[in-house]
Amino acid sequence: MSSEPEQGTTAGPDATDATPQTESYGPDDGILVANNLRKEFGGLVAVEDFSFAVEEQEILGFIGPNGAGKSTTFNCVTGFYEPTGGTVWYQGEEVTGKPSYEMVNAGLARTFQHFRPLHDRSVVDNVALALVEDSLFSFSGLRGGTKERAAQLCERVGLADDLHRLPDELPHAGLLRLELARALATDPTLLLVDEPFAGLAGSEVERISTLIRELREEGLTLVVVDHNMRGLLSLIDRAVVINFGSKLAEGTPEEIRNNEEVQRAYLGGDL
Amino acid sequence: MSEDTASGRITEESDRSFPGVPVRYIVGALGLLVLAALPVMADMELGLGVPGVFVLVIDELFLLDLTVALYFGMFAMSWDTVSGYTGQISFGHGLFFAVGAYTSALLNLGHGFDPILSIPVGVVLAAVAGIIIGVPALRLRGPYLSLVTLVAPIILLNLFIFRSDIFGGELGLSPGPENFLGYGVGQASMVYYVALALFVFIMAVLLLVTRSDAGRVFTAIREDEDAVAxxxxxxxxxxxxxxxxxxxxxxxxxxMYVHTPRGGATYSELFSTTVNVEVIIAAVLGGMGTIVGAAIGGIFVGLVPKLLDELAVEIPGFVPVFGGTSVSEIDFLIFAVITLFLLYVLPGGILRAVIHGGQRARGWRRGDEVATDGGRPQRVITRVVGRWREQLRGDDDE
Incomplete structure (x- = not known):
């Protein structure tokens, strides 16, 4: 069900619920709302008038094959790219094109698909950085309070035994956990997790899924991006499927699983 | 319960991971004491070394040389703050050195300002220059920013040549400005103590900044700016x-340098390519990203060529090409070769080598501390250049 590009860009507060039929969203349709988001790189349209809404405390799956525009959408929403067009609302406020650090301080954290640990410091120090105030003259770190908090966060994601390891010594799953701990340290209300299951063994997928579910129980809203359908569909409440930069389908895991268009597009009809 | 374990681990580990701190501080305090005692030794005209071959006479001349080296050490620390910590390699740091020096010298010579007033103005203008160069740093990353810093001193030089009537072109200002507080060659001890006090103060300030939370963010920027954001x-x-x-x-x-008896406001002393390169060598040689290392490297680079220049030793005749030549004739060549050798054998810098040597000697065997290839920040320059390569290749997160 592809969208029609030039529908109304604004919608009143009485706009209907997020369904594939209504392709125009307003600021109050969810905790995070993107309306007609568009990103071009030169002549290439990576994201084409894409709209979606994230509801509070849900786990939303953001699915699409490689190159579908998942990460680009992600980067536009989190302020790492400036969108070419469209609007992003976060908690009812327009945040389109705001720099990433402001988005994080507003409560929208992210992890990176290609993990970006700071290789020069230990796991706990990686997390401690996220607890540093965005202020030039801050000495809170010298008192040791942030380190304790960082250690607690490491423990929360299952890195209790690796506090003083360097990121390079961690296994793949450990690096993912580190990304999560660092994002959690910013005290987010919404967490965007980019490709958590890529390169993970089946048992690890299960453990990370459990962790994500627990975080949701604690009040967090999560958006999980992945192309690994199998791991993802059992985790999420709802999914948005993106292909060639625009929305292909949206719905519950069952609806997505049974959607012929989704199957045809890139699941090879096998789910 | 679980929280207790985590915090417990922190304290236990931090006790274990800093066994060298007291030793480092003792060595540092001793070094400063020696520096502070040098004028007393100068009064006694003490000589160090092997009689007949090389004797280092601690005299007033030596104190003035060391004064210049201390200011160069300060300059090297300033380079280290921005380049060693945030990884924004400045190839034209002489620009700031020169803006401070020329501003103060011109105010003193042309308008009769006392150095005690003109120096702060020089500092302010240098800070303004820092903003002008730093703003491109908002948009440019890594190698691109370094190109900006490479070009900036060239622009300044050509401005100085264009208005030679004010700036004296490549030859600089002649005669030089007044001495700070009027201390001339005759009061070498005072000139030296002023420099030493300022040197210690600046080192303390920079150590505080780089060891605060801001310092942690600096090094994180060096590693990955996006992760910081x-x-x-x-x-x-x-x-x-x-x-x-x-x-x-x-x-x-x-x-400060320009108001010492030895210093002058000239292109070759303040912002020539040699100065720009020497400050980088000083910081890398001493230990990039440590402040103290940059200070040591600065003193080394500031002092050793002068000592070699005063060395009245002939190179033995059996040495090809250079046999029979006096060391002082090829002092800078020898200095460069020594530097190259040290950079080769101590890629992490003098400071790190000394600390690690000390730790090994005392039998601390922290396996990960000794391994140079374990991802430790041993070779800051390697990490910075590695980041450059990634940036030139493009964003890897898509």
């Missing part, structure tokens, strides 16, 4: 801060 920190703010702080201190070092 992703935890809610504004990298631009911290980069500009590092640039302005570094520029102000570089300007202070330059302004």
């Amino acid at each position: 992703s935890v809610g920190l504004n990298p631009a703010k911290f980069k500009i801060f590092a640039f302005v702080l570094s520029a102000a201190i570089g300007g202070l070092a330059g302004a």
Whole structure:
């Protein structure tokens, strides 16, 4: 069900619920709302008038094959790219094109698909950085309070035994956990997790899924991006499927699983 | 319960991971004591070394040489703050050195300002220059920013040549400005103590800044700017801060230097390519990203060529090409070869080598501390250049 590009860009507060039929969203349709988001790189349209809404405390799956525009959408929403067009609302406020650090301080954290640990410091120090105030003259770190908090966060994601390891010594799953701990340290209300299951063994997928579910129980809203359908569909409440930069389908895991268009597009009809 | 374990681990580990701190501090305090005692030795005209071959006479001349080296050490520390910590390699740091020095010298010579007033103005203008150079750092990353810093001193030089009537072109200002507080060659001890006090003060300030939370953000920017932004920190703010702080201190070092009996406001002393390269060599040689290492490297680079120049030793005749030549004739060549050798055998810098040597000697065997290839920040320059390569290749997160 592809969208029609030039529908109304604004919608009143009485706009209907997020369904594939209504392709125009307003600021109050969810905790995070993107309306007609568009990103071009030169002549290439990576994201084409894409709209979606994230509801509070849900786990939303953001699915699409490689190159579908998942990460680009992600980067536009989190302020790492400036969108070419469209609007992003976060908690009812327009945040389109705001720099990433402001988005994080507003409560929208992210992890990176290609993990970006700071290789020069230990796991706990990686997390401690996220607890540093965005202020030039801050000495809170010298008192040791942030380190304790960082250690607690490491423990929360299952890195209790690796506090003083360097990121390079961690296994793949450990690096993912580190990304999560660092994002959690910013005290987010919404967490965007980019490709958590890529390169993970089946048992690890299960453990990370459990962790994500627990975080949701604690009040967090999560958006999980992945192309690994199998791991993802059992985790999420709802999914948005993106292909060639625009929305292909949206719905519950069952609806997505049974959607012929989704199957045809890139699941090879096998789910 | 679980929280107790985590915090418990922290304290236990931090006790274990800093066994060398007291030793380091003792060595540092001893070094400063020796520096502070040198004028007393100068009064006694003490000589160190092997009689007949090489005797280092601690005299007033030596104190003045060391004064210049101390200011160069300050300058090297300022470079280290921005380049060693945030990884924004400045190829034209002499610009700040020169802006501070020329501003103060011109105010003193042309308008009769006392150095005690003109030096702060020089510092302020150098800080402004830091903002001007630092702002491109908001948009340019890694190698691109370094190109900007490479070009900036060239622009300044051509401005100085264009208005030779004010700036004296490549030859600089002649005669030089007044001495700070009027201390001339005759009061070498006082000139030296002023420099030493300022040197210690600046080192303390920079150690405080780099060991505070801001310092942790600096090194995180060196590692990965996007990761810094992703935890809610504004990298631009911290980069500009590092640039302005570094520029102000570089300007202070330059302004103080120009008001010593040895210093002059000339292109070759303040912002020539040689100066720009020497400050990098000083910081890398001493230990990039440590402040103290940069200070040591600065003194080394500031002092050793002068000592070699005063060395009245002939190279033995069996040495090809150079046999029979006096060391003082090829002093800079020898200095460069020594430097090259040290850079080769101590890629992490003198400071790290000394600390690690000390740790090994005392039998501390922290396996990960000794391994140089274990991802430790041993070779800051390697890490910085590695980041450059990634940036030139493009964003890898898509």
